[in-house]
Amino acid sequence: MRKRYGDAQGFLSIFTPDLQIAAARHPERTYTGTAPTLATIAVGYGEPVAIVWICIQLENVNLFAGVKEKMPVSRQKELSALILTEYPFLKASEILLFFHRLKCGRYGRFYGSVDALTITTSLLQFMDERRKESVRYRTRQLPPRPPPPRVVSRMKSI
Numbered sequence: 001m002r003k004r005y006g007d008a009q010g011f012l013s014i015f016t017p018d019l020q021i022a023a024a025r026h027p028e029r030t031y032t033g034t035a036p037t038l039a040t041i042a043v044g045y046g047e048p049v050a051i052v053w054i055c056i057q058l059e060n061v062n063l064f065a066g067v068k069e070k071m072p073v074s075r076q077k078e079l080s081a082l083i084l085t086e087y088p089f090l091k092a093s094e095i096l097l098f099f100h101r102l103k104c105g106r107y108g109r110f111y112g113s114v115d116a117l118t119i120t121t122s123l124l125q126f127m128d129e130r131r132k133e134s135v136r137y138r139t140r141q142l143p144p145r146p147p148p149p150r151v152v153s154r155m156k157s158i
Contacts, residue, residue: 001036001044008045012053015092017060020100023093028137030093031130038095039088047084053092054080057099062114064103069113079116083123098126 005011015035023030042050058076071079083095090098101107107122 001040005036008049011041011045011049012056015053015096017057017096017099019093020060020096020103023096024100027097027133028140030091030097031134031137033091033093035091035093037089037091038084041092042084042088050084051077051080054083054095057095058114058119061099061103061119065110065114067110067113071114071116075116079119082120087123087127094130098123101126 001011005014036044038050038054041053055073055076058071058079062070062076102119102122107125108118110118
């Protein structure tokens with residue numbers, strides 16, 4: 001991973017919230033591409049870097065949401081650790097797509113504050129979408145299956 005993205009600072013400068021739009025414009029690549037998973041980020045750069053990266057995404061939501069009460073940094077860190085623990089298999093590109101959709105209001109809205117439970121509930125909805133969309137994109141990539149040998153032998157006899 002370090003060969004591809006460089007040190008932790010290099011990774012953080014590549015996978016910025018600005019990439020959320022690219023992830024949304026190219027969902028097939030988001031799901032099937034080679035972006036590192038949260039677990040890979042944690043192993044390659046250390047768990048604190050993975051948590052900081054998720055916090056950066058959360059702070060972007062904080063700044064985006066037009067609410068009075070923003071999520072404090074301490075809650076961002078806790079929520080980031082929860083996301084890393086519960087969803088280590090998610091790719092960085094999928095996290096970017098999730099936050100894009102969250103900011104678009106796809107999973108509802110924030111009332112009065114950026115709420116951690118709203119985000120975790122939204123992430124559950126995203127996981128359902130991810131499952132359906134991943135299956136669709138992966139089956140589209142599979143080569144056509146050859147007919148079973150019995151069908152081939154019958155076709156030859158016709």
